[in-house]
Amino acid sequence: xxxxxxxxxxxxxxxxxxxxxxxxxxxxxxxxxxxxxxxxxxxxxxxxxxxxxxxxxxxxxxxxxxxxxxxxxxxxxxxxxxxxxxxxxxxxxxxxxxxxxxxxxxxxxxxxxxxxxxxxxxxxxxxxxxxxxxxxxxxxxxxxxxxxxxxxxxxxxxxxxxxxxxxxxxxxxxxxxxxxxxxxxxxxxxxxxxxxxxxxxxxxxxxxxxxxxxxxxxxxxxxxxxxxxxxxxxxxxxxxxxxxxxxxxxxxxxxxxxxxxx
Amino acid sequence: xxxxxxxxxxxxxxxxxxxxxxxxxxxxxxxxxxxxxxxxxxxxxxxxxxxxxxxxxxxxxxxxxxxxxxxxxxxxxxxxxxxxxxxxxxxxxxxxxxxxxxxxxxxxxxxxxxxxxxxxxxxxxxxxxxxxxxxxxxxxxxxxxxxxxxxxxxxxxxxxxxxxxxxxxxxxxxxxxxxxxxxxxxxxxxxxxxxxxxxxxxxxxxxxxxxxxxxxxxxxxxxxxxxxxxxxxxxxxxxxxxxxxxxxxxxxxxxxxxxxxxxxxxxxxxxxxxxxxxxxxxxxxxxxxxxxxxxxxxxxxxxxxxxxxxxxxxxxxxxxxxxxxxxxx
Numbered sequence: 001x002x003x004x005x006x007x008x009x010x011x012x013x014x015x016x017x018x019x020x021x022x023x024x025x026x027x028x029x030x031x032x033x034x035x036x037x038x039x040x041x042x043x044x045x046x047x048x049x050x051x052x053x054x055x056x057x058x059x060x061x062x063x064x065x066x067x068x069x070x071x072x073x074x075x076x077x078x079x080x081x082x083x084x085x086x087x088x089x090x091x092x093x094x095x096x097x098x099x100x101x102x103x104x105x106x107x108x109x110x111x112x113x114x115x116x117x118x119x120x121x122x123x124x125x126x127x128x129x130x131x132x133x134x135x136x137x138x139x140x141x142x143x144x145x146x147x148x149x150x151x152x153x154x155x156x157x158x159x160x161x162x163x164x165x166x167x168x169x170x171x172x173x174x175x176x177x178x179x180x181x182x183x184x185x186x187x188x189x190x191x192x193x194x195x196x197x198x199x200x201x202x203x204x205x206x207x208x209x210x211x212x213x214x215x216x217x218x219x220x221x222x223x224x225x226x227x228x229x230x231x232x233x234x235x236x237x238x239x240x241x242x243x244x245x246x247x248x249x250x251x252x253x254x255x256x257x258x259x260x261x262x
Numbered sequence: 263x264x265x266x267x268x269x270x271x272x273x274x275x276x277x278x279x280x281x282x283x284x285x286x287x288x289x290x291x292x293x294x295x296x297x298x299x300x301x302x303x304x305x306x307x308x309x310x311x312x313x314x315x316x317x318x319x320x321x322x323x324x325x326x327x328x329x330x331x332x333x334x335x336x337x338x339x340x341x342x343x344x345x346x347x348x349x350x351x352x353x354x355x356x357x358x359x360x361x362x363x364x365x366x367x368x369x370x371x372x373x374x375x376x377x378x379x380x381x382x383x384x385x386x387x388x389x390x391x392x393x394x395x396x397x398x399x400x401x402x403x404x405x406x407x408x409x410x411x412x413x414x415x416x417x418x419x420x421x422x423x424x425x426x427x428x429x430x431x432x433x434x435x436x437x438x439x440x441x442x443x444x445x446x447x448x449x450x451x452x453x454x455x456x457x458x459x460x461x462x463x464x465x466x467x468x469x470x471x472x473x474x475x476x477x478x479x480x481x482x483x484x485x486x487x488x489x490x491x492x493x494x495x496x497x498x499x500x501x502x503x504x505x506x507x508x509x510x511x512x513x514x515x516x517x518x519x520x521x522x523x524x525x526x527x528x529x530x531x532x533x534x535x536x537x538x539x540x541x542x543x544x545x546x547x548x549x550x551x552x553x554x555x556x557x558x559x560x561x562x563x564x565x566x567x568x569x570x571x572x573x574x575x576x577x578x579x580x581x582x583x584x585x586x587x588x589x590x591x
Binding site for chain 1: 380471473474476477478479480481482483484487488491492495496
């Protein structure tokens with residue numbers, strides 16, 4: 001982890017619209033996530049930002065009745081192209097969920113290696129991969145003596161960092177995080193934010209957050225999502241985090257980041 | 263001073279709280295519900311007492327050989343020899359075959375219903391499977407005899423001709439018929455226990471934490487990997503409970519097996535395609551009509567054996583199901 005690796009990728013969403021059944025929930029979202037940048041997606045509940053995040057690694061298509069228009073390009077390649085396998089997409093574009101979800105029947109070590117097992121891959125040096133992944137998620141020192149303990153024996157914050165480490169073991173080019181700290185205490189939140197900063201040296205990060213301070217602390221650029229009543233959600237404003245929070249162009253962005261609604 | 267602060271009124275009398283039924287209507291209602299609740303328990307206890315009393319003389323005269331011996335001679339006039347060994351072994355054998363065949367079917371059905379079918383089709387499938395459980399066993403027996411036996415006999419023939427070198431699938435006699443075997447009885451039991459195992463497994467699957475499944479998918483897992491490495495390991499306790507509930511039914515199954523199995527006291531340890539096997543419950547039914555008073559006692563003892571085994575299996579099953587339902591939640 002001494003120097004930034006070139007394995008990070010640029011992800012771009014072009015004209016993404018999303019439906020659940022007949023109901024359209026997102027309309028024409030255009031966003032670019034440059035390599036090694038952290039992008040925060042903010043906006044009130046129900047504006048479609050988590051849904052949008054799930055379109056970025058094809059988790060969206062697993063919901064019955066889900067529809068999609070537009071394309072998502074990973075280094076210029078459309079991840080929804082017919083010849084692209086969703087398994088490869090999800091390995092390249094990892095995801096961390098709101099609620100920590102370590103596998104309860106597996107040990108800490110097995111959780112780290114679970115991605116390989118689940119996708120039918122092998123590694124030459126499992127021990128090294130376990131250590132590297134846990135180090136990158138800054139949890140190695142806490143768990144190195146209890147790698148064979150059940151994952152559920154960890155605290156909530158540790159479980160979430162274990163889940164981050166589990167994603168990192170697949171060596172993703174992009175990491176998607178869906179409110180990763182919303183179930184955690186402030187101390188755990190701070191540690192994960194530090195981890196995100198380190199991770200951006202080697203990958204592209206997209207994070208959904210409801211916490212304005214968090215968006216300002218961790219992200220380079222910010223997209224503000226909004227959905228008016230009975231209309232699909234969309235991006236109101238997208239720019240550098242500093243610009244979006246300090247000199248927002250759209251008055252609705254100004255209201256939201258200053259806590260006037262949402 | 264300090265102790266007084268910590269416990270200022272140590273000697274205070276505790277009031278009696280009135281938590282029982284208050285009005286007359288309450289008391290009547292309470293009486294009826296507790297009567298109903300205890301009725302099942304009392305009934306089970308009474309049946310147990312009845313069986314023990316009726317079975318006692320036979321058990322006393324036959325001793326432990328009643329369980330492991332394999333001779334049943336209970337003609338008028340002579341001292342009866344009643345040894346149930348082949349029937350007990352047959353019950354175990356058939357239940358085992360039934361579970362071996364039925365569990366994968368049931369788990370696959372539950373998986374389909376919970377994780378693959380759209381919700382309307384899932385409701386229909388659930389109802390159909392539950393209806394299967396309501397089929398009278400005599401209907402299943404007749405279907406087994408008339409419709410299923412010819413089909414299964416064909417499967418048995420293929421098994422015998424391809425895997426006959428393996429002792430389990432060998433047949434000793436010449437010109438085998440491939441019917442009336444534990445193999446076919448096992449299939450019939452499988453059909454009868456699939457609804458029970460499916461319904462327990464479906465319940466466990468539908469309480470699965472979807473976060474775990476999403477987590478696995480996000481790591482690049484396919485459907486099979488999610489099932490085998492995440493869903494099954496998390497829910498195996500509950501499935502085991504469902505299997506044991508099925509086992510309870512399999513052991514007690516009577517009529518359906520009687521139609522498709524040749525009962526024999528020539529014990530059949532493992533040759534499941536041979537037309538001889540055993541089943542305690544079916545044996546009782548087969549002998550009951552023409553039993554002498556002494557043989558009747560022996561049949562009661564046989565009933566006691568099934569009753570106790572089923573009670574134990576079902577109790578363990580309920581404990582496992584309860585515990586793992588809690589854990590999955």
